[in-house]
Amino acid sequence: MAERAGLREGFTTGTAAAAAAKAATLVLFGRPADTFPALMDVPLPGTGRLTVPVAEATVRPDGHVRAVTVKDGGDDPDVTHMARIGCTVSLDDALSAGEVGIEGGAGVGRVTLPGLPVPVGRPAINPGPMAQIRAAVIEALPEPPPARGVSVIVDVEDGEGLAGRTMNPRLGIVGGVSILGTSGIVRPFSHESWRAAIAEALDVARAMGARHVVLSTGRRSERAARRLLPGLADQAFVQMADYFSFSLSQAALRGFEEITLCAYPGKLVKMGMGLSNTHADIEATDFQRLATWCREAGLPSDLAGAVAKANTVRHAFGLVRPHPRFPALAALLVQKALVHAGSFTTAALGLIALDFDDSLLPPEAQTRGPDLEGRLGRGKFLGKEGVPGD
Incomplete structure (x- = not known):
């Protein structure tokens, strides 16, 4: 091999x-x-x-x-x-x-x-x-x-x-x-060498003059990000895998002015939980907390209770997706993920929130929340068609 x-x-x-x-x-x-x-x-x-x-x-x-x-x-x-x-x-x-x-x-x-x-x-x-x-x-x-x-x-x-x-x-x-x-x-990624590879990829991107870097959780999310951000050079796309806080911190050290995250629901929830590493073996998804967020987003208590007992995030999303308050939940998850991300960098932050079928989560999840206005500066969030919002 x-x-x-x-x-x-x-x-x-x-x-x-x-x-x-x-x-x-x-x-x-x-x-x-x-x-x-x-x-x-x-x-x-x-x-x-x-x-x-x-x-x-x-x-x-x-x-x-x-x-x-x-x-x-x-x-x-x-x-x-x-x-x-x-x-x-x-x-x-x-x-x-x-x-x-x-x-x-x-x-x-x-x-x-x-x-x-x-x-x-x-x-x-x-x-x-x-x-x-x-x-x-x-x-x-x-x-x-x-x-x-x-x-x-x-x-x-x-x-x-x-x-x-x-x-x-x-x-x-x-x-x-x-x-x-x-x-x-x-491809080995659970070793110190993978973190070194992330740092090296960020070094290359900076050396190539990139000011905007995209941190994806894997190949599939990177492909989606590349489709939505076709103007960026290849070196601007870095797979951070589960190393959420490490990758953001390393990007901050290198002075990138803009950082876009790209993640599917499972990792998005883990980011919102405030985890430094999103690997399943590090810490399990807190479905009780996800249920609390469902209530915050205005979903009914019985549906939130079902989410608390969900088997996976995919299962939870399947339960709540038909409800009209699902876009509000998606937006809340993005806000929480970005608040946590903002603790590692002062760069302008963006997040491409993907659903399991590779479509974007509802447009509300791709826009800037009012409580983030001061922290995110000029961060860009992708709308339904992948066009940066203001």
Whole structure:
């Protein structure tokens, strides 16, 4: 794997499953199983490819094929680092030619509560990895494809035991771990080196003459910020990950005149809570406080009570989004996040508040609150169409 800032990159559980699924499909259609261990070239979610080691492939007596990949977290290991992730592939009469059906097997969790990207009752395989696994299998199908479709069952050895060391039980994911991965690659960011990388990126931006820097929580939020602020140079966009206070402080030290934050609801709430680091393992979301903010924004007490019992911020937003006072809540969250951000810098502050579907939160959330007028100076806030307000 590649190295970044001195740390070795790894690959996600989704990429591991895609490699195992492609290997098993190749064996199902004629490749000898004894050619594994071998390297498998697989597509990544969105764009790009990665070569991943596949440890083994076995043809079962029933003709089904199971292949196994050992997940490698690089130098950012989590509980699934070195987990054996398998995929069992078979022909399925219930599926049409070229169709790929994907299910979760032993060790893959199942969703029991709302608020996640996966519907209740389905295996905890996120949409990105689901599409990645399907694409990898399709690459391995013969041409023309067989008259029957292909069934893929993803499993994780000791997945249920591993899940006990994750947040899955709290999120209502039972029976195993989740198959995850937005980019397919694990890029180390939970080390001191990531903070050094943030500082270096800010140094480069300043050296390139940037006076306005955009701090995003990840790749996805950065893409949204780039669409809304096309006039800024590439170097002006810095991924701060969960290092909220560190990134703001470092930007302040370098004298940036304007700082724009870009975040989705989960991180936005954490920022409003006043947390220095927004990682889920550092401190959980305070849903009681979020419920209090709902009441402050004018939402009814029964709805605020439901928010207090929410499973995730996604779940909470799903509860309150239909209510006409939701824009007021979104605006309040932005104000609280910016008040906290303002304690780390005197620069003009802005915040691009995104909803889970990549749309902007209501326009009210993108405008300056009256209690922030004196603190934010000439900070800009994006309106519904991404045009800076006054």
